[in-house]
Amino acid sequence: MNDNEMPAKGESVQTYVPLEIKKKLEDWAQEEERSISFLVAKLITEAVEAREAQHKKTAPEPSTGGRGGRGKNKDG
Numbered sequence: 283m284n285d286n287e288m289p290a291k292g293e294s295v296q297t298y299v300p301l302e303i304k305k306k307l308e309d310w311a312q313e314e315e316r317s318i319s320f321l322v323a324k325l326i327t328e329a330v331e332a333r334e335a336q337h338k339k340t341a342p343e344p345s346t347g348g349r350g351g352r353g354k355n356k357d358g
Contacts, residue, residue, distance in 0.1 A: 295326075
């Protein structure tokens with residue numbers, strides 16, 4: 283997501299965080315002249331994208347054997 287791009291209107295997610303974290307998010311959002319909602323949506327989107335990229339790197343290569351490698355052994 284582009285830093286200046288507002289996330290598309292979507293579903294609402296509610297969560298609870300410690301007061302200390304909320305204060306830090308408020309300060310961060312203020313520094314970037316954004317709302318806390320925008321900041322949190324951006325952070326969540328980046329985390330999900332990073333997780334998906336990591337899963338793509340670690341996903342096993344698909345087999346071309348048709349039985350997922352559980353077929354006959356090398357002896358027959």
